[in-house]
Amino acid sequence: MSAMRGWPVLILTGAPGVGKTTVARLLADRADRAVHLESDRFFQFIRAGYIEPWKRESREQNRLVMRTVxxxxxxxxxxxxxxxxxxxxLPRWFFEPMRDSLRAAGxxxxFAVLRAPLELCMARAQEREDQPPGSRPVIEQLWTEFADLDSLEPHxxxxxxxxxDQVAELVLxxxxxxALDA
Structure with a gap:
């Protein structure tokens, strides 16, 4: 792929285990100049006072991290x-503030939401070394969040x-x- 100058910022999302990071890396590798920002890494910058992002009391922390991303x-x-x-x-939590912040920057x-069956996402997510025990309910809840996108369904x-590779080509x-313009 040639230079991507003038292309939109791509928000690539979906449930844990759907393949976001793998596809993002493939997309970045196809460009002459690309940046792949893994939002999970931004949460890891918090060394003290970290709150698991799926907990209700993490709302302000999550907003700060996503604004920083x-x-x-x-x-x-x-x-x-x-x-x-x-x-x-998540469309109901972070999408609009992130989109609006990027638009405000001109x-x-x-916006692309990768989707796969729950059991496939679950199997992939649980293969990870860093997956905490008891994460199945969290993964199920996040998968459910992406099951009904309402007006964002075309994404x-x-x-x-x-x-x-096929997914990366389809996203491109x-x-x-x-069709992914947000």
């Missing part, structure tokens, strides 16, 4: 990098029977068509 993405995108935000950007935004991409094709 958006500001970082805006800086890279403004410098001409194809910028991919990879993380759990940037176009695209869903079914990844169940596809390889990561859909991105180029403008």
């Amino acid at each position: 958006a500001e970082t993405a805006a800086a890279f995108a403004s410098a001409g990098f194809f910028t991919i935000i990879d993380g759990i950007v 940037l176009d935004v695209a 869903a991409i079914d990844v169940a029977a596809k390889t990561p 094709k859909t991105l180029r068509s403008g």
Whole structure:
């Protein structure tokens, strides 16, 4: 892929285990200049006072982290990098504030939700070394959050029977068509 200058910031989201990080890496590797921002890593910057992001009392922390991700993405995108935000950007919590922050920086935004069956996501997520015990209810809840996107349904991409490379190509094709514009 040639330079991605002028492309929107891509918010790539979906349930744990759906393949966000793998696909984001593949997309970034196809560009001449790209930045792949894993929002999970931003949570790891908090060394003291960290609250698990799925807990109710983490709301302010989560907003701060997502605002920081958006500001970082805006800086890279403004410098001409194809910028991919990879993380759990829930439509009802974080999507609109993140999109609005990026738009306020004068940037176009695209939103893609990767989807796979719950059991596939669960199996992939539980293969990870860093997966805490007892995480199944959290994964199920997050998967449910992406099951009904309401007006954002056209942004869903079914990844169940596809390889990561096929998903990356489908995301690029859909991105180029403008169907993921947010």
